[in-house]
Amino acid sequence: MKIVYVLPGPISRNEQGRLEMERRLEILRSYAAPGTQVDIVDVDEGPASIESLYEEYLSIPSTVNLMLEMEEQGYDAAILGCYGDPGLDAIREVTEKMVVVGPGEAGVLAAAMSGYRFSIITVTNSIVNPLYHLVEKAGVGKKLASVRAIETPVLELANDRAKTTQKLVEEGKKAIIEDRADTLVLGCMSMGFLNVAEEMSKELGVPVINPGKISLKMAEAMVGAGVCHSKLAYLTPPKLSSRTVNSSKELLVKKDKIVK
Amino acid sequence: MKIVYVLPGPISRNEQGRLEMERRLEILRSYAAPGTQVDIVDVDEGPASIESLYEEYLSIPSTVNLMLEMEEQGYDAAILGCYGDPGLDAIREVTEKMVVVGPGEAGVLAAAMSGYRFSIITVTNSIVNPLYHLVEKAGVGKKLASVRAIETPVLELANDRAKTTQKLVEEGKKAIIEDRADTLVLGCMSMGFLNVAEEMSKELGVPVINPGKISLKMAEAMVGAGVCHSKLAYLTPPKLSSRTVNSSKELLVKKDKIVK
Amino acid sequence: MKIVYVLPGPISRNEQGRLEMERRLEILRSYAAPGTQVDIVDVDEGPASIESLYEEYLSIPSTVNLMLEMEEQGYDAAILGCYGDPGLDAIREVTEKMVVVGPGEAGVLAAAMSGYRFSIITVTNSIVNPLYHLVEKAGVGKKLASVRAIETPVLELANDRAKTTQKLVEEGKKAIIEDRADTLVLGCMSMGFLNVAEEMSKELGVPVINPGKISLKMAEAMVGAGVCHSKLAYLTPPKLSSRTVNSSKELLVKKDKIVK
Amino acid sequence: MKIVYVLPGPISRNEQGRLEMERRLEILRSYAAPGTQVDIVDVDEGPASIESLYEEYLSIPSTVNLMLEMEEQGYDAAILGCYGDPGLDAIREVTEKMVVVGPGEAGVLAAAMSGYRFSIITVTNSIVNPLYHLVEKAGVGKKLASVRAIETPVLELANDRAKTTQKLVEEGKKAIIEDRADTLVLGCMSMGFLNVAEEMSKELGVPVINPGKISLKMAEAMVGAGVCHSKLAYLTPPKLSSRTVNSSKELLVKKDKIVK
Amino acid sequence: MKIVYVLPGPISRNEQGRLEMERRLEILRSYAAPGTQVDIVDVDEGPASIESLYEEYLSIPSTVNLMLEMEEQGYDAAILGCYGDPGLDAIREVTEKMVVVGPGEAGVLAAAMSGYRFSIITVTNSIVNPLYHLVEKAGVGKKLASVRAIETPVLELANDRAKTTQKLVEEGKKAIIEDRADTLVLGCMSMGFLNVAEEMSKELGVPVINPGKISLKMAEAMVGAGVCHSKLAYLTPPKLSSRTVNSSKELLVKKDKIVK
Amino acid sequence: MKIVYVLPGPISRNEQGRLEMERRLEILRSYAAPGTQVDIVDVDEGPASIESLYEEYLSIPSTVNLMLEMEEQGYDAAILGCYGDPGLDAIREVTEKMVVVGPGEAGVLAAAMSGYRFSIITVTNSIVNPLYHLVEKAGVGKKLASVRAIETPVLELANDRAKTTQKLVEEGKKAIIEDRADTLVLGCMSMGFLNVAEEMSKELGVPVINPGKISLKMAEAMVGAGVCHSKLAYLTPPKLSSRTVNSSKELLVKKDKIVK
Known part of the structure; x- marks a missing residue:
């Protein structure tokens, strides 16, 4: 293949x-x-x-x-x-x-298979509304808990991997507690290639989906x-x-x- | 202005x-x-x-x-x-x-103000699914009865105005009877500039919205x-x-x- | 006309x-x-x-x-x-x-054209639930962020314009931050005739729709x-x-x- | 009581x-x-x-x-x-x-308890759209298959009970076959007081709800x-x-x- | 009967x-x-x-x-x-x-008849997601404000009736204030047989539905x-x-x- | 693995x-x-x-x-x-x-990735309503065109493979034309193990998803x-x-x- x-x-x-x-x-x-x-x-x-x-x-x-x-x-x-x-x-x-x-479609459909409600953690607020529409278009809007942004530009994500990870964990925690999410999706390919999903998953106790993988x-x-x-x-x-x-x-x- | x-x-x-x-x-x-x-x-x-x-x-x-x-x-x-x-x-x-x-957004919002359920009559089937999404995005999906196509390419609409009008009336009639629409929207600007909305409206007894106007x-x-x-x-x-x-x-x- | x-x-x-x-x-x-x-x-x-x-x-x-x-x-x-x-x-x-x-219908359809999510700020809680239904009936429930009330009776709105404006701004801010609204609608005609929409809009940085206008x-x-x-x-x-x-x-x- | x-x-x-x-x-x-x-x-x-x-x-x-x-x-x-x-x-x-x-609210909630999808059979088309809204407002819109009218004015329902019953049965049959309804509701009190629900139910093999009862x-x-x-x-x-x-x-x- | x-x-x-x-x-x-x-x-x-x-x-x-x-x-x-x-x-x-x-179906349909939005207060978080599905299946998901749990196992509910009641009142208050519920349903039969609904209703000022009754x-x-x-x-x-x-x-x- | x-x-x-x-x-x-x-x-x-x-x-x-x-x-x-x-x-x-x-969940999520609207073709009417609920629960109800049954019991599917295939093709055709489906899912594992999906797909010109595969x-x-x-x-x-x-x-x- x-x-x-x-x-x-x-x-x-x-x-x-x-x-x-x-x-x-x-x-x-x-x-x-x-x-x-x-x-x-x-x-x-x-x-x-x-x-x-x-x-x-x-x-x-x-x-x-x-x-x-x-x-x-x-x-x-x-x-x-x-x-x-x-x-x-x-x-x-x-x-x-x-x-x-x-990856947007694939990520949220996998998330739909993992739990009742998922949240997407993405880079900047400017892409939050479009991601709500992406999820609707993918057909799984009913399972979407929220879309949240860490407010870090794509090209700066890898500058300080530790800080980015911390922000992702914080925003993920809010999604779980405030929005009742049980599954998370990283809403940016560059986030995926940071390879932080496993770390986040361990820390937060929920599946975190790496969109590249x-x-x-x-x-x-x-x-x-x-x-x-x-x-x-x-x-x-x-x-x-x-x-x-x-x-x-x-x-x-x-x-x-x-x-x- | x-x-x-x-x-x-x-x-x-x-x-x-x-x-x-x-x-x-x-x-x-x-x-x-x-x-x-x-x-x-x-x-x-x-x-x-x-x-x-x-x-x-x-x-x-x-x-x-x-x-x-x-x-x-x-x-x-x-x-x-x-x-x-x-x-x-x-x-x-x-x-x-x-x-x-x-015009898509403006047309369907005006249609929402005119009745309970509207249908869009557009050119070709290739654009039918995208128009369903346009209406969802515009926020008035609940009032959408259907999207229907007359299967005439945009650039051929004006070749035979009478035939185009007839097809539009036929498809509009189906929207009213089969899909329970009470309002129609012409889903193509070139249809709008054919100036057929009034004619259709008179024939069908429902508002027909010209997207250009x-x-x-x-x-x-x-x-x-x-x-x-x-x-x-x-x-x-x-x-x-x-x-x-x-x-x-x-x-x-x-x-x-x-x-x- | x-x-x-x-x-x-x-x-x-x-x-x-x-x-x-x-x-x-x-x-x-x-x-x-x-x-x-x-x-x-x-x-x-x-x-x-x-x-x-x-x-x-x-x-x-x-x-x-x-x-x-x-x-x-x-x-x-x-x-x-x-x-x-x-x-x-x-x-x-x-x-x-x-x-x-x-004005209810016209206001929320205009709001739907202005952004992704709107909130209505109205007078009293007694009218909040009915306004949720009004928006559903208008067909744009999908874009509704919230309906909020300043708890001031209609006939007292104009008694202290400054205080009313302040309450409107406060409730509008909550709608933006807590309910993720990006557009506001004044949900009362007497509010519209106070002519506060422009002021609110300047202060809050989002469109504020005057229902009369x-x-x-x-x-x-x-x-x-x-x-x-x-x-x-x-x-x-x-x-x-x-x-x-x-x-x-x-x-x-x-x-x-x-x-x- | x-x-x-x-x-x-x-x-x-x-x-x-x-x-x-x-x-x-x-x-x-x-x-x-x-x-x-x-x-x-x-x-x-x-x-x-x-x-x-x-x-x-x-x-x-x-x-x-x-x-x-x-x-x-x-x-x-x-x-x-x-x-x-x-x-x-x-x-x-x-x-x-x-x-x-x-009776509208009570009837459709009882219907919701009886099956997966219900239809309302009412008197005239002029009341069909309002009944769709009634069901939405009652909160059970998800279970509504359709609203259908027999096109007989309220004050003429009792003139020819046999004919009215026949029309009700016909429209009910269409609701079952075309709209996939499994439960029917009579959408008019005067229909209820005709006492035809049991008859219809026997003929159609589905529950028919009498709104008065x-x-x-x-x-x-x-x-x-x-x-x-x-x-x-x-x-x-x-x-x-x-x-x-x-x-x-x-x-x-x-x-x-x-x-x- | x-x-x-x-x-x-x-x-x-x-x-x-x-x-x-x-x-x-x-x-x-x-x-x-x-x-x-x-x-x-x-x-x-x-x-x-x-x-x-x-x-x-x-x-x-x-x-x-x-x-x-x-x-x-x-x-x-x-x-x-x-x-x-x-x-x-x-x-x-x-x-x-x-x-x-x-009782789940009957309880939420009665709640739908009592107000615009209801919340279910149940025993443990493990049953919260299933109850969201129950309400969807019952057809009244549109009126559901929230499902909340007091985190007390069924078999311990009656051990300390006063404490259980207090927890129910607290969670009910949150449902009313945070989730905008106007009606509550007790989401467990053992809660029903504690006979606390009337007490809660008096304290909270909203109907509280006892599922057994x-x-x-x-x-x-x-x-x-x-x-x-x-x-x-x-x-x-x-x-x-x-x-x-x-x-x-x-x-x-x-x-x-x-x-x- | x-x-x-x-x-x-x-x-x-x-x-x-x-x-x-x-x-x-x-x-x-x-x-x-x-x-x-x-x-x-x-x-x-x-x-x-x-x-x-x-x-x-x-x-x-x-x-x-x-x-x-x-x-x-x-x-x-x-x-x-x-x-x-x-x-x-x-x-x-x-x-x-x-x-x-x-397989129900996996099948419909794959279908959601293949097109805008899918239909499930299953064995008997007795399982049609439950499958509507399965799709809702899976979160992709918005993309469901219909669930249809060929009215053949599971244990008889393999008795006459040609006849079963023909019925599947017929019902699939109806789903495409009458329900506007663009993707089909076989709603029974025994159908999957008949290995008819490819045949159907060729005949109907749309993806047909084999739930086992x-x-x-x-x-x-x-x-x-x-x-x-x-x-x-x-x-x-x-x-x-x-x-x-x-x-x-x-x-x-x-x-x-x-x-x-």
Whole structure:
């Protein structure tokens, strides 16, 4: 089985990013079951990190194109490397048989299987409302206790791992006591790659779901079960299905000369 | 009061489109109250028409930038010219005091004021599921009877106005009888600019909401009432509010050389 | 366009009331768009103010009759001058083509357009539960954060404007922090005519919706858009549609001699 | 235990009505448990029958006053004699310790105890939407399969009992097959007093709830259990609790001379 | 009318239990209306008390069999003597015409009739989540304010009645103030038989529903109204309806020799 | 990784059953990832098949005990071999660290990941209402299109595989067209072991989820991700956590001599 992790930001644009990409690949490979090949790619153009809906949308055009390439290259599954699942539905519209896992969706469905009520602990308040909508869209809004933010930007999470962990534990405790959560989900991929979920789980006594890990395992499960997204749910764009255009790239048109 | 209608596709890229743009402007101006100035602009790059979530996402980057320009130019309100409200939340994240009207949102809220249950009649099945989510997000899912499609592509709606109208009436009738709708909404801006709502309303005996017209009137109402979107709901992207970047355009970064 | 504001209590029964009525008319006219004529009327019989469902019901019979008169006089829209929208549905049952705006309904739909979650700040606890139902009925219960009361009777709101404003700001702050509201609505018309919404909005940093102002603008918008209530939703009482009685007044019958 | 059935229309205004009132009293007494005394009263002024929200509201002022009298006369419980429960909440606002049973509420709660999904079969379409709201308000909307009407006016139900029964059976069958109902409720008191529920139940093989009968039994149950409505839910109107007025009748004020 | 109270645990297995059983019978008889005969029985095998779903399930097989016996003996109604309603649906699957009252279901439906929002005060946290599901299943989840536990095991409730009452009052107060409840339900039959509801109600100023008392009165009401559970909702197990087996007891099969 | 499939009925009580058990084991092993060991066990006592809630409950006591044994034997995960997930919550109450997969829960969560709306196709109508509740409890009720039955008893499914498949395809088609489902789930384990999902999927053009296969893959995923059920959600029965009893078996008590 071949799975690719697709980063919706151009993380490899500098040396530090390339190292982080390798580090993440190693971690992902450590999660994989025997027989699963894991690769990692990033887009050429996109946001530096995603902390707003605007940055989510900025990531989508390049990501969709890269996902199509991955399907052509024969990957069985792709993981969309942002907890907000930006463009997950659009990717499913244009792909045919590659399983596409959104960590947001996968994380909350796993949480739904673990308890009665879960909370998501994410980075910044700017993404709290969008995550409520993500959960509704995933269909498990009834089990959502709360979405909480530690108010630390994505790119600063790893600066002080101990402090970040402490904030996560504190916010998790509030979710358990004030919001009656019995399960937690880390609502950011960079949080996942900090590998703090086990620590938090031990300290708090509840399951804490690492979105990177669960995404990989869900990708393996869906491919293994032979279940891909429904093309009746995620219909191919009409211009493509009717052959009005030849490829998804042609769906974007431009003015020759700008006339405003 | 100054209102601008923003087309999220580069419609003016050819002569026919420029004429259509003028035609739409004239119609919009005919809707306006005394004292309301209406203008129209389109993006330089985007989809030819929007019949899928992928095309919605393709339209967002350019549209957000154009919306920011419109705010700088002093418009009191802008109408996002696609019924699916693509990027409405992102536009509200980056703008500060310009009212931004999404025709999808405005249309269903007006429908909620007209009756107990409404149906949306839209173009193609590929957009039906996304419209269910739009209504949920707008908060009026409880009043939604159904979303139905006439299965005619956006760019073919005007080819045979009589046939399109007939299909709309037929689907509307089904919504009333089978889904118990008492109010209809036209779920596509190009349907709105066909000016068939009154005809349908007369034939079917229920209000039929024209998304273009209601958007303009809602824009006037919100500006007139001094009510803009809440910046506590649509938070400014953290990189912007913390001055990590200087403008929303800098949120998009690229690889210098592509290393894959 | 002709709009009438209908007071469901006999406010003009004394001099002070007549002055207040004139004051309100002036304020309403200051809200109106060019070309909108605004008038004000009150019923001959009804409650002194409305702080309970019983008082809501007491206001309905006279108000429905007055609304019918207003329709006959050619008004394009009428605003029902109580935030609880007493009898809004009944008025729509008997009127045919006059837009009838309920400030409760109009206010919460505008709030739904402004953010993700809104709270209503109203006068007394006795009206809190009914307002939860009003929001459900309006169809936007999903976006309701809370209904809160400042525990000041309607007729005492204006006695100490500064104190009332302070209470409103305090309760609004609680709604924002404790209930996660991002938008506020003033849940009483007399609060609206205090003209405190702008002040509150500045202090709290969120939109605060004035029910009087939004009602007028929504009335203009609905008339402008040509959208009235659906007669399939608000069916004419069968005795009227079947001509069993000649007018809505005949729907009330009495015993000749009281036999108990 | 003393229970009174309160008719919200002046049915005794003619001989035929007086006979019908006696007939209903006899039926109610036949339902009563040993030790339960049942009486019947009607208002002096109100609608001839109730098939619209407007007629519901017309019935409330007189009914509230009559209910207060009944509480003063020492009744343990009162049944509000209209399936739409007009003014039920207002009656509970002004009464203190008399159980007030709304047949709509009592009927659907009994239905909720009988199966997974129930349908209401009522008289005319004009009352269908209001009954959906009644069920939501009663809190059991999740178990509602549908509300259906036989399109027969209240005052014609008894003209041809066989035909009415046949229509009820037909509509009930549709509710079972098309809407997946497993329990039915007759949504009109006059239907209840036709005594057709048992017949229907035998023919359709599902419980059919007679709103008159269930109201009496629920009244006995609530009085027997010592459970009245919560005064924290149905707060006394502030003007009454603060002694601003001396009685609920004073809540209605009038202009001396009509100045319009 | 003959009603039997069925204890789903073998309480009569010792002297103390036999006395408690008699005490409960006496109390139940004191609730009964004239003409109602009340009896009490317990199963031969089951849990000592029920504080978990596992103990609920342990009680079901013997209870279903005992319920079938009770139906054969001609009881008009049976009360399932555990607030969690264990196996209520299964009992209704196999019985035909005996009303089966679940105190959980009956209690929350009565609460729904008393106010806008109710809270359940139960014994231990281990049963809190299951009670949320019970309320959802009963169909009145919309009116549920909260479920709270006093953290006292069932078998210790009566050890110190004063302390138990104090804890109940404290938790009830929190429900009223923090969760906005206006009605309370005691979520455990042993709490009901402590006879503290009236005391709590006086102290807290809201209705407090005793599940034992309300169950008996609801049983009388449903039998009196002639309304039993719908056999279309609670279908007879297919092996029984098709006569594949002769009695419900034969639905349990065993291995002759254990081969593992 | 060691996974055990636990049959909640004593299927091995005869030769035919023993062969079927072996056949199922072989199929399950064919699903397993490299490195996953799969075993199968059945209870000594339970229902022959499960087509009612009563039979579900009959299966629970023995199944819980067997699950506890499996945990002691060191299994990483157990699959509860009935689509209705009988006693899933109770098993989680008493186990500590073994992942327990309910095929009902796992199937509908996978379906939620595949599309917008799913339908369950099950055996008999007697299990339709319980499955609606299962989906609600699993938290994905919002995505449920319908539950449909082919009206074939479990034990007859394999008698005529072609006919069963045809019925499944027919009912699936209705779910897609009439209920707007885009994904199907087979709602019975015996249907799963017929291995018809791929065939149906090809014929109907939508994903069809085989509950046996998805359960195994979800078990692997949850074990691989290190996510077990939350013990804060599924609390250990108080008598066990407080050491009032020594083992879960002691939770069942019996009368010495039966005194009735």
